[in-house]
Amino acid sequence: MNFHEYPDRDFLHLRLADRIAGQLAEFIRRDGRATLSVPGGATPGPVFDILSGVDLDWGLVSVVLNDERWVPETSERSNTHLLRERLLKGRAAKARLIPLYKPGAEPEEALAELEEGLRPHLPISVLLLGMGGDMHTASLFPGADRLAEALAPDAPLLLPMRAEAAVEPRITLTAPVLRAAIQIHVLITGAAKREAVERAAGLPPEQAPIRAVLDQADVHWAE
Numbered sequence: 001m002n003f004h005e006y007p008d009r010d011f012l013h014l015r016l017a018d019r020i021a022g023q024l025a026e027f028i029r030r031d032g033r034a035t036l037s038v039p040g041g042a043t044p045g046p047v048f049d050i051l052s053g054v055d056l057d058w059g060l061v062s063v064v065l066n067d068e069r070w071v072p073e074t075s076e077r078s079n080t081h082l083l084r085e086r087l088l089k090g091r092a093a094k095a096r097l098i099p100l101y102k103p104g105a106e107p108e109e110a111l112a113e114l115e116e117g118l119r120p121h122l123p124i125s126v127l128l129l130g131m132g133g134d135m136h137t138a139s140l141f142p143g144a145d146r147l148a149e150a151l152a153p154d155a156p157l158l159l160p161m162r163a164e165a166a167v168e169p170r171i172t173l174t175a176p177v178l179r180a181a182i183q184i185h186v187l188i189t190g191a192a193k194r195e196a197v198e199r200a201a202g203l204p205p206e207q208a209p210i211r212a213v214l215d216q217a218d219v220h221w222a223e
């Protein structure tokens, strides 16, 4: 992993947003389009706020979450809700959101349709991931019911995932989809997550799922 340490969180958020925007602009110039995948959770909000104001041809950008909690979009726990509030606004309102949730269905029932919607937007051009203190990323939680399937080289694009730490059922991009991303960034803050990512580097992905992408990743950290 390439570990980048920043003097404070504000600086980290600015520099990372700038880096992501620059990479998206490169993909748009080269391919006429780009796919950005982002996490939910508490950490990335300030990066989204900055990105949403960046002057980019957002109409050529597809945005997909790394994972979604299986709750209606009106829920405060919905990652789609977070995206609409913090990223898909201002200039970035023109970006196209690729859904990872279907109202009224169980994740298993919606899987084929969501996969079909996602496939044309792969590979991911720029992948931003978060990480939990337990070394999970996306919804690849240690001990989750379908973790082994999601880590397998022939995994489908998406899998439903249930884990004690996850609260509600989830749907997640699988390891091969994450690993196929061209640029990979991991955003973490605080001493505990730094220690966790350093520990993960010496563990197998079954114990530390973030390990699946770590060799290819730029890890961005501030206290």
Ligand SMILES: O=C(O)[C@H](O)[C@@H](O)[C@H](O)[C@H](O)COP(=O)(O)O
Pocket: 039, 040, 041, 042, 043, 044, 066, 067, 068, 069, 079, 129, 130, 131, 132, 136, 137, 138, 139
């Ligand atoms: O839906 C989610 O929760 C995420 O996509 C998840 O993988 C997240 O990135 C980590 O749990 C870190 O979350 P925090 O930023 O809230 O610590």
